[in-house]
Amino acid sequence: MMPSELLAAPVQSAAPAPQPSFTASRALQPRLHALIPGGSHTYAKGDDQFPEHMPPVMVRARGCRVWDADGNAYIEYGMGLRAVTLGHAYRPVVQAAQREMLRGLTNVGRPTVLELRAAEDFLQTTQAGDMVKFAKNGSDVTTAAVKLARAATGRDLVAVCADHPFFSTDDWFIGTTAVRAGIPEAVRRLTVSFRYNDLESVRRLFAEHPGQLACLILEAEKDVAPLPGFLRELRELCTAHGTILIFDEIISGLRWASGGAQQVHGVSPDLSTWGKALGNGFSIAALTGKRELMRLGGLHHGQERVFLLSTTYGAESHALAAMRAVLATYRREPVIEHLQQAGRYLRELLLPAIAELGLQNHFLLSGPPQCLMYGTRDAAGQPSQAFRTLFLQETLRRGLLAPSLIVSYSHQPADLEQTAARVQEALQVYRRALDEGIEQHLQGHPVKPVYRTRN
Known part of the structure; x- marks a missing residue:
């Protein structure tokens, strides 16, 4: 079971988060767009889905963490658009794929x-x-x-x-x-x-x-x-x-x-x-x-x-071997139970801060625990891409890659607790933006829907 010591932690006033460097990632952006339509092979991973001046381009990943070209580290909650349930570079899966490639039957x-x-x-x-x-x-x-x-x-x-x-x-x-x-x-x-x-x-x-x-x-x-x-x-x-x-x-x-x-x-x-x-x-x-x-x-x-x-x-042999290793892991270990418990624990960690900041109608958690999502709403209670961008901006500053709140088998209680503390800081900025106007806090243009007729 996930621990619960932090469930009632009071909301603290947070110091402004430092702006991480994205110099190397920004340098890669025009090269990506020059060669790949949209700059990405998946539209949901495109630049228009992330804050305008914060475009991390990734270079490695392990467990529930990813690192970008500038050396910034993030706890990830996109998990490959939900594809990664065990964690990045999960050893039994990688080893199974490697063994099969060496057999020459790719x-x-x-x-x-x-x-x-x-x-x-x-x-x-x-x-x-x-x-x-x-x-x-x-x-x-x-x-x-x-x-x-x-x-x-x-x-x-x-x-x-x-x-x-x-x-x-x-x-x-x-x-x-x-x-x-x-x-x-x-x-x-x-x-x-x-x-x-x-x-x-x-x-x-x-x-x-x-x-x-x-x-x-x-x-x-x-x-x-x-x-x-x-x-x-x-x-x-x-x-x-x-x-x-x-x-x-x-x-x-x-x-x-x-x-x-x-x-x-x-x-x-x-x-x-x-x-x-x-x-x-x-x-x-x-x-x-x-x-x-x-x-x-x-x-x-x-x-x-x-x-x-x-x-x-x-x-392809390595993909089939990877699948077999995944299925064996599910048969051997409590993966489903962990996903449910981790998502439930993360939700429980976040709810007190949401309530204390008065964001119940503005930052909404939805979905079952193993597939936890969030929705952003403006001061009028309407769905807002601008406030989604603000949340992404503030969580990226704090070392979270969180287009959703999707957990994996590699997310452990300490990761979730660290995440909750950082989200709490981001939500304090969200609260101030509701009170003072989002233009005072959002840098750049809002993200855009994937399904749209014009760029």
């Missing part, structure tokens, strides 16, 4: 024994399906799930949960967002939406598009828990209408439970997609589900063939 012209063992490990550990197909990222496997659903049903329409922010970089989903340049209108019309925890919105879709919905795709749980009966009723509605139910477990798989959110809530989808935590930062994703669907992407059936997933790097 990429050969036939299936390997490792592919079989990896599939067995995944299916036995997660209990999420009868067959599995590996790929390199979540977008590939969610798109493959949609293709498989369309092939199995002979239908075109896809229903996505409008309350969940990301499913794929591919047209069927990105066409539903503000960043839709380059996506044909005809493709966009093939995706419709429903609301999470709103069964009536789902029933309405079935009524408006009878016999046309190939699949419903959603995260079984993310920031908000499902209402009692919601997932089970979705399961029944999809079965009744011949529609494939897909759970996106890219985040929840191995963070909610070894069997994902579907295990926690006792509802089995037809297909589910997995990624992120599977490789603890290594590139590995998975599509799994019922045999009668998955087999359509194989060779041993008499129906029309589905070109499901065929990627040169889908079975």
Whole structure:
């Protein structure tokens, strides 16, 4: 159990935090943007998501800490967009990948024994399906799930949960967002939406598009828990209408439970997609589900063939070995319990400071403990990118990289207590900005939403 000595620590007046140097990182910025569109290979990691004059470019990481090009150290709470659940450079995972690379089977012209063992490990550990197909990222496997659903049903329409922010970089989903340049209108019309925890919105879709919905795709749980009966009723509605139910477990798989959110809530989808935590930062994703669907992407059936997933790097040996080491760690050690306890402890450490500073309506903690998030609101109680930027600015100054409050197995009580003390100082600045005006405290422009039509 996490200790609780600091839960009632009084709010102290903090001295201004020193401004760390970002000279080396700033020098790297134009070079990154000259060669890489957006300056990053993931938009959520882009410069527009961090304070304008504080752009740390990272050079190494270990456990729950990262270091930038200027030598600044941070306790990290992004954890690779939730991909790293065990900690950076987690030794058993790195060693497993290294051993496999030295065997020379990184990429050969036939299936390997490792592919079989990896599939067995995944299916036995997660209990999420009868067959599995590996790929390199979540977008590939969610798109493959949609293709498989369309092939199995002979239908075109896809229903996505409008309350969940990301499913794929591919047209069927990105066409539903503000960043839709380059996506044909005809493709966009093939995706419709429903609301999470709103069964009536789902029933309405079935009524408006009878016999046309190939699949419903959603995260079984993310920031908000499902209402009692919601997932089970979705399961029944999809079965009744011949529609494939897909759970996106890219985040929840191995963070909610070894069997994902579907295990926690006792509802089995037809297909589910997995990624992120599977490789603890290594590139590995998975599509799994019922045999009668998955087999359509194989060779041993008499129906029309589905070109499901065929990627040169889908079975890279080091990534599969990393996944096996991750799964073994989950079977051997209390990873899930630690994530829950650490997130719960961090929340408990932060709540007294939030209350004492009167920020209950301005700095909001949300989500389950293993996936803790925060929301920033201005003096009028409205969601605010400017106040998010201010919080990022003040936490970066204090050695925290906190686009979220995501914990890992490597976050220990001392790390969380140190974090809480630094967040408390940042929140004192937040309080003053509410009282005095944010322009007195924020340096540079606010961060921007990822989904926007113009830069």
